[in-house]
Amino acid sequence: MDDHATKRDWAYCREMLQKVSRTFALNIMQLHGDIFKAVLLGYLLFRIADTFEDNLYQGEEKKIADLEDFSEIFKGNKDLHQRLRLYESLKFRWDENSFEKDLIENGSAVLRCYFDISETYRRIIDPLLVKTSEGMAKFQRRKLESKSAVFQLADIKELEDYCYYVAGVVGVMLTKVFCEKQSIREKRSELERFEVHFGLALQLINIIKDYEKDVARGWFYIPVTVTKNYNIELDKIATLSVDQRQGIVQELIPCVVRYLDSTLKYIRLLPLHETSIRRFCVLPLVIGYRTLAKVVQGEGNKISREEVASIVNKTALYAQSNRALEKDYLEIRERYFIAGGGTL
Secondary structure, eight states, rough: OOOHHHHHHHHHHHHHHHHHHHHHHHHHOOOOOHHHHHHHHHHHHHHHHHHHHSSOOOOOHHHHHHHHHHHHSSSSOOOOOHHHHHGGGGGSSOOSHHHHHHHOOOOOHHHHHTTOOOOOHHHHHHHHHHHHHHHHHHHHHHHHHHTSEEEESSSHHHHHHHHHIIIIIIHHHHHHHHHHHHHHTTTTHHTTHHHHHHHHHHHHHHHHHHHHHHHHHHHHHSSSHHHHTTTOGGGGGGGGGHHHHHHHHHHHHHHHHHHHHHHHHHHHHSSSHHHHHHHHHHHHHHHHHHHHHHHTSSSSSSOOHHHHHHHHHHHHHHHHHHHHHHHHHHHHHIIOOOOOOOOO
C-alpha cells in the first residue's frame, strides 16, 4: 500500500476506537508509539470477536460459525493476503446500522494496519485471538445445546471461565505487549501472576451492572448458585426486589474484590517511570471500582462524565504514586465492599 492508504487506515482505526468504546479509548490514548499501535489494533480485533458473539441478529449456530471462521484468520502465521481473503465473507453475514457493524465491514483496514506493525506483536496477539474466539464459540455451543431461551451460567467457576475468554485473555495480551519494554520485562514473572485477574475484575463489574440488559439478548451471567439463594426467577429479572438486587451484588463482591486487589498489585509492579502504561492501567481500575461502589449504594450503574473527567485528572497523580492510588482504592474498598480490609 502507498503511504496515503496506510494513513487512511490508521485514521479509521483511531476514529473507530472512539466510537466503539469511549471508556477504552480514554486509556488506550494514554499509550505511545508501537505499544499504542499494538494495543489499539489488538483491542479492535478483540472487539470484532465480541460483536460476533453478542450481536442481536444471529442465532447460536451462525455465531459459532462466525467465531470459528474469524479464529481461522489468526492460525498458522498467514500472510496479509490470506487473511484478507478469509475475512471478506465475514463482513456480510448480517445487516445492522451500528459502529460495531461498521468496524466489521471495515475490518480489512484493521488487518492492513496489523501488518504495518512489527511481526513481534502479531506473534503475541494471533494465538490470543484464536483462544478468545474459540472460547466464545464454546459458550455459544453450550447455549445451543441447552435449548434455553435464556442461558444461565451454573456457578462461579463457569462465570470465571467465561470472563477468562472474553477479558482475561486481554490481560495476557497486555502483559506480553508491555514486556516488550526492557524495564517491564524484568517484572514479567510477577506480572503474569495477576494479568488474567485484571480482565476478570473489569468484566465481572460489567456483568454486575448490566445483567438486566444481558437477559434481553438471551444470557444471564449471574450463576444459578447465586440466584437460587434469593429465589430469583429468570422471567422476573425486571421486577427484582431491593433485597434480591443487593443479594446478587453481595454474593459476587468477594470475588470481584479479590481480582481488584490483584489489579492493584499488577499496577504497583509497573515501574513509576513508565507513566503512559501506568496511566493506561490506572484509569479503567479507578473507573471500575468507583462504578461498583455506585452499584453497591443503589445509585445506578454508571458514573457521570464529570466524575470520569475528575478520575482522568487524578490519574496523573496515581500513575506517579502507588501510595496515592492504594489510598483511594482502600478507602472505597473498606467503605463499600469489605470492611476491615487493611493494607494489601
